[in-house]
Amino acid sequence: MNEEKHPSVIISGLGISGLITASLLCKEKIKVECFEPINISKFRADQRTTAFLNPAIGVFKEIGIWDKIEPFSQPLKEMEIIDASSQKKVGLASVVFEPKEVNIENFGYNVPNSILRLELLGWLKKNKNFVLNIRDSIVKHYAFDDSIFVRTAKGKELNGKLLISCEGKESAIRKREEINTIKTSYSQLAMVFQVAHSKKHKDRTTEILDVGGPFTIIPLRDSSKQSKSTVVWMDNSDVIDEAYSLENAEFNSIISKKSLGVRGNIKLVGKRQKWPVSSQLSKTLISKRTVLIAESAHVMPPTGAQGLNTSIEDIIALHNLCKKALKNNEDIGANRVLRQYNFKRFPLTGSKVFGIHLLNKISMTENGFLKIARKNFLLYLNQSPFLKKTLIKAGLGK
Numbered sequence: 001m002n003e004e005k006h007p008s009v010i011i012s013g014l015g016i017s018g019l020i021t022a023s024l025l026c027k028e029k030i031k032v033e034c035f036e037p038i039n040i041s042k043f044r045a046d047q048r049t050t051a052f053l054n055p056a057i058g059v060f061k062e063i064g065i066w067d068k069i070e071p072f073s074q075p076l077k078e079m080e081i082i083d084a085s086s087q088k089k090v091g092l093a094s095v096v097f098e099p100k101e102v103n104i105e106n107f108g109y110n111v112p113n114s115i116l117r118l119e120l121l122g123w124l125k126k127n128k129n130f131v132l133n134i135r136d137s138i139v140k141h142y143a144f145d146d147s148i149f150v151r152t153a154k155g156k157e158l159n160g161k162l163l164i165s166c167e168g169k170e171s172a173i174r175k176r177e178e179i180n181t182i183k184t185s186y187s188q189l190a191m192v193f194q195v196a197h198s199k200k201h202k203d204r205t206t207e208i209l210d211v212g213g214p215f216t217i218i219p220l221r222d223s224s225k226q227s228k229s230t231v232v233w234m235d236n237s238d239v240i241d242e243a244y245s246l247e248n249a250e251f252n253s254i255i256s257k258k259s260l261g262v263r264g265n266i267k268l269v270g271k272r273q274k275w276p277v278s279s280q281l282s283k284t285l286i287s288k289r290t291v292l293i294a295e296s297a298h299v300m301p302p303t304g305a306q307g308l309n310t311s312i313e314d315i316i317a318l319h320n321l322c323k324k325a326l327k328n329n330e331d332i333g334a335n336r337v338l339r340q341y342n343f344k345r346f347p348l349t350g351s352k353v354f355g356i357h358l359l360n361k362i363s364m365t366e367n368g369f370l371k372i373a374r375k376n377f378l379l380y381l382n383q384s385p386f387l388k389k390t391l392i393k394a395g396l397g398k
């Protein structure tokens with residue numbers, strides 16, 4: 001194989017995980033050729049913001065884009081959980097987690113997805129190791145002992161050392177490799193929108209546990225006098241579908257009730273978007289010269305903001321293994337390297353998917369006994385600094 005003519009790594013899918021993976025590998029002077037079937041300008045439509053934990057911020061600093069993203073990013077200093085589901089009968093229970101409880105300045109930052117994608121793509125386009133193919137996708141791949149061959153829908157053919165699937169939950173590579181998944185669907189949707197509110201958010205995220213799922217208000221960085229936040233409202237699909245189609249005035253009245261007045265008067269700014277909610281775990285993360293990362297490998301509900309943060313852990317692990325292999329003059333797509341990746345990441349992603357599944361079930365429960373247990377647990381947390389600390393560390397993946 002002519003190494004000059006062929007990329008070392010082929011990435012399929014340029015969502016946020018694909019972009020970050022490509023950036024870190026290009027930084028190692030690895031040639032990376034990427035395929036994305038969708039017109040990349042559509043990425044601007046993603047209204048979501050991502051609560052990134054500190055390891056992700058470290059990655060943005062390492063790539064060298066944090067200075068550009070930081071002005072749009074909101075530090076996440078406090079996390080409040082309120083149990084609202086039984087308020088009429090027994091009153092509210094709440095707990096506030098603070099970063100100083102585990103000796104850190106903040107839990108992370110809330111970053112707009114559209115800004116992050118734009119900066120990552122801008123950075124990559126300036127890197128000579130990066131080759132971008134948009135509106136094209138890999139339709140066939142075949143792994144040899146020393147390389148992997150791919151063919152695209154537009155008829156392009158190339159070889160690389162390693163194929164990385166960042167294609168999201170419906171990964172075509174995973175399906176062609178006949179790698180099964182364990183999947184759970186919830187009768188839930190997540191609606192995402194931005195709100196302006198009369199009370200300052202004071203860097204606080206508030207998750208209100210209610211029937212059907214949590215209503216989470218995540219602070220946004222805003223230069224205007226008005227305080228703004230992103231809301232992720234998870235609820236039964238029919239409730240979300242109905243709320244999605246309401247006129248603004250009626251919608252504002254519902255979200256005012258849902259938010260329990262914690263941010264004062266609250267009103268919708270901009271559009272609403274709906275996202276499906278599911279859990280999925282791939283039964284393995286690798287096959288010959290192929291790695292599944294991010295949502296190709298694991299999907300979890302937005303509860304706990306762990307999805308993309310877990311993907312960043314995947315990317316850091318893969319990046320470290322590639323760096324080590326390059327240093328030792330090893331083949332980055334060799335079975336030995338990929339087996340190490342699977343060994344390291346599979347148990348961790350499995351337990352994360354299962355943990356978030358349980359958390360989501362508890363947050364959406366309509367079972368009276370579980371609701372009382374949940375409320376008592378929150379009350380107990382206020383009296384147990386050790387348990388609080390342990391939970392914060394678990395949430396931060398420590």
Ligand SMILES: Cc1cc2nc3c(=O)[nH]c(=O)nc-3n(C[C@H](O)[C@H](O)[C@H](O)COP(=O)(O)OP(=O)(O)OC[C@H]3O[C@@H](n4cnc5c(N)ncnc54)[C@H](O)[C@@H]3O)c2cc1C
Pocket residue numbers: 012013014015016017018035036037038048049050051052136137138166167168169170171172173190191192232275276293294295296302305306307308309310311
């Ligand atoms: C409402 C909501 C809020 C969330 N909030 C948070 C949060 O605060 N913190 C957090 O950590 N996570 C959060 N998540 C999870 C996070 O958004 C996802 O984990 C993340 O977007 C998945 O990124 P990805 O790159 O793996 O997949 P995707 O974003 O799905 O990207 C996959 C890419 O692959 C492309 N593709 C698809 N098929 C092919 C193919 N055959 N060939 C080539 N390319 C293909 C697609 O066009 C797409 O561009 C949230 C999720 C939701 C729904």
